[in-house]
Amino acid sequence: MVDVRARYIMLLHVFARPSPMSRSTPAHMSTSPAPARAGRLAWAAVAGGLVRAGPVWGSGAGEGGLAPTVVAAGFLAIAMVAATIVVVRYVGRLRRRAAALDAACAADPGFVFVFRRTSSGAPRCVYRNPAAKRLCSESFTADPLRFAAELVAAAFADGQAHSNESALDTAAGRRTVRWSACAVADAVRPIRRVTLRGRDRTEARDDEAQRQLATAVLAQTRDCVLVTDATGRIVLVNQAFCDTTGYRREEVIGHSPSLLASGLHERSFFRAMWEALEHEGAWQGEVWNRRKNGDLFAEALSITALRDETGRVSHYVGVSSDITAQKAQTEQLQHLAHYDPLTHLANRALFHDRLGHAVYRADRTQGRIGVMFLDLDGFKAVNDSAGHDAGDHLLQEVARRLVASVRKADTVSRLGGDEFTILVEPVLEVNQIVAAAERIIAAVNRPVTVGEETFHVGVSIGIAVYPDHATSVDGLLECADHAMYQAKQQGKNRYVLHASGAA
Template sequence: MGQELMVAVPDDMPRQPISSAWWYPFLTTVLPSAVIPVAAAVLFNLSLDTFRWANEPLHSLVEAVGSFAAILLSLFILIMRHSNQLRPGYIWVSTTLMGMGLLDGFHASISPGNTFIWLHSVATLVGGLTFALVVLPERVSSLPRLQAAPGLMAAASVTLGLGSILFPHWIPSMATEGQFTLTAELLNMVGGIGFLAAWFHFAWQDNAEDQEERVLLANHCLLFGMAAALFHFSAVWDATWWLWHVLRLLAYLVILWFFLSLYNRDVQRIRLAKQIIDHTGEAVIITDADARILDVNNAYAQITGYDRKELIGRNPRINKSGRHDRAFYEEMWAQLRSEGHWAGEIWDRRKNGELFPKWLRINAIRDEAGNPRQYVGVFSDITDKKMAEERLRNLAFYDPLTTLPNRAFFRERLGKLTSVMQRSGRQGALMFIDLDGFKDVNDSLGHAAGDRLLIEVAKRLQGRIRKSDTVARLGGDEFAMLLSDVRQPEQIGSLAEEILEVIRSPVSIDGHDVRVGASIGIAVYPDDAQTVDDLTRHADIAMYQAKDNGKNNYKFFQPEMHTRAVERLNLIHDLHRAVDARAFEIYYQPKIRLADRKLVGMEALIRWPRPDGSMTPPNVFIPIAEETGLILALGDWVLAEACRQTYEWNQQYGTHLRVAVNVSMRQFFGQDFVRNLLAVIREQEFPAHLLELEITEGLLIKDTQKAIAIMNPLRQHGISIAIDDFGTGYSSLSYLKRFPINTLKIDQSFVRELTSDSQDAAIVRAIISLSETLALKVVAEGVETPEQLEFLQQHQCQEAQGYLLGRPMPAAQFVKLLE
């Protein structure tokens, strides 16, 4: 019945379900429950007109079976209504069956007579009138006061039945000379009309969802209605009389079969629902209104570790974790009572004592009066989800290498702590810690060694803080430390000293004792700043001040540092603009061959003239250019411009001047340095042997193999390489032998005291002698007096430069030396 049959119609006509056709009720109800019984009655009257069969035991059996079925069905309907499995209108079906069942029971228990007919007729009347009430709207049938109708009917029927048996003289005459009186026929006729009204209600409803149910109920009503109609045409014990008794019995059996099938369907549905619940991955628990466990599914038992038998009848609090206070549960139950549902995260305890998180949804099942009857809880174990969230949180807020809080978490923590300190009036401090020399470790021993160093530094920093303090890795080799509740500023300085000491301690990595230092900047809350942004900015400024002051030390923020920091930011901004606009100028310092005092070349030195006419010293902007990476663009421009200018002078004046250009470490080890340099030479048509690159000793030891790999192709193309400031750094005879260099430049610090310090004079003589032995050219820097020049010339120094011989000068002035 669940799938409706369709009437065969042409394709261009709309199709409609058979159940909505006008003839369908006649086919399914009128034919079996009216036409056939009437035909049987006519046949009986024609063929068995004189038939009489007085069989009281059989009559009693038929009536008793019907009575028992009616009372049983009435109680069954009440039970199903109580669990909301039937619509409100079924209250009238239960009331009808209760009244008819009891009255028919009294009717079956007595011998034929006036009371006998009376009880039957009243049962028909009561049944028809109450069954007709199914036409009432369901909002009326669902009224709480009407739910007592079956009970009232039972009381009234028992009273009427007993009264009729005990006081038969009160009963009107129901039959005379074997024929029923008008009273008896009217009672049956009115009851029959009620049943026919109910039949019409069920048969002509156009609702495909409950079609089977309506057909059976319509047949039930029509059978009772036809039995009441045939009462008029019958006499006691004749064939028609037996016929309508059979019809009434059939009516009881039809509705009994219907409800048994309905019950079986519900049982199957419940069994299926239970199987679904038992096999679902979510745990399900059902309790009564007093929170006693009625049932749980398999998932509940698996998740909690309890057997189902252990849980039935107990309170769910046996799984209580202890992590939630009394107020939590009171709020949960308050919402359950007021809104009928609650959902949220809650922690429970398994049978083995293990705590676990779950997402729980509880719904209250209410009765018709709105009172909770049961509670259904559904939850899922979210342990894996919480672990995944924790992993994501660690990725978002913790550094994966050191497991320290990262910048985002540290900033959040800093914001909370400053708020707490503001309310409490306490003092705190922020330290920015930047490792000194970490890049050299990373470049020389590899990134893996650098990572191990960072991990060790993180452990050492964690070992120096209290539980209330926080240490974080901000990125790269930068760390931060947040100190709360600092009572004396001296504590901060002492801790900074300890941190410098533990960081300076060597770290053993792959057989190497690695040493690094640190520069620490400190800002105190609230003395130095009252906001998170100001505090971090001032700590950063102090850290850079510590670096500028020789590194491996700490500095407290001072207001004047902010001014210097602003100036530095402005300088970086101006430097970016100057690089884009190429607002630089190259100065050239002459190089003189001492043997004949002849100009043989020059060193190209970059200068930065400012719009106001001032000149920013190279020692101010070159370090910033290195730090920001602008040195790459700046270095490329200097190389190209120096080659272009030198080529132009050599062409114009027929000279063979060599130009020396300083190359920074970042530029030298930059990507495609050799290829870019050779491209500049080709573009300028500049002879490679007239270009000399000046590099520092520190560059050579940074990455020896890579430095050699870069220098070899340069030498193969004829480019000279000079070691600038020789003797001030990591001077070693081994690298003079290993590296393909051409020139040593004696640092001006040795030349300055050449005539007054015997040690400087000895060093200069040694460098000159060493150069001669290794067939290297030697150039002295910083020659400022004739005595210095005389000394260098006497000891066969080949070339010199300095203020005595010529200051650095712009191209327009230098060209006069060539004219």
């Protein structure tokens, strides 16, 4: 503005210089206040009204001044040029600012509204970015004040920032928007402009709801959940994991799951696990682990590899359940199904199964197996005189002596009552099974003490050999049973080899 004023004063001096052609003033060009008013208006337009100019020409032609009309016209021309320059520059600045605002707000994914207070005091929207225009279109209304009228009014009233969150029903469905209204700084009061910004938090709220749901499920599930990073370091465990293993979260985070290792699995077991994870992305099976207190426990474990958008493994998720009790129950049921509950020897079903497998193997290898059929001598008298408890105790002691008299690979079975069978596999020589029968007779003949009473029993044994005497399971048992009755008939407490005389 100072530069414009200096140019104006220079022009005044040019126009005020006396001219030889105008030494006098015609009557029709007498002095008039109009040029002075035009000059003041011109200066006001040029200098912005900050400094007013006084008369700059003579009062008449006799003073050598220019004609007032010419001077006034010159002032008006200067004023128009200067005002045009100022307006063009001002409009240019406004356009540049508007373009910059459009560019910035167009890139903003949020909704931007600018409100201006009208002369009546009511807010009026003077700007909307593209996202805001779409929102007005989708929400079936062109009035942006419906979104946050209270916030805009409050910002106009106190000049403070205000915010809230609201749900909008749009053509695309219900959307959750976070609104904030902020008064634009202005030296003029009351505040004339307020910017209203909205952030669509629909997806964020949905994601947060999903995270909360996942957290709740993770916390409430009874299965143990363990998450490691790609290097195998634990990054997350749930409460069920802590309850099962006895470890606190802070004790396992950052460590390897190997801290649970029981030592019962070979390296090949884990090698196969990692190969499955690498090639198939998942593995499942049963694992024995160790709790913090040292107790062993079995778990059904499923491991899944999680991959990022590039296909690289980012995490491993292990979900497991403690099946120790189930395995114990299963083993107990299996034991009851295959073992005698009193003596814990193999029962009839298990003995038949093992004898069948032994016959199959002997047939393939051209080997020999032996079967002994045993019946106690004098047991009924003990059972009748001392009672069933004493009889059960005696049977348990006899069972222990039978197991101690044969090899670990041999199978000792109780068929029921006081009858037992023994599978000897393999039999290299017949004398081998005969020697075992002699050891058994000697062991059973030792007195058995039950409480304060002592009992003596004997045992009669029948022996059959595959394939010498029979080639089937039933055939071997029949031969052994027949030989045992021969031992009974020959005086008891002895063994008889099938198709042979008494030993």
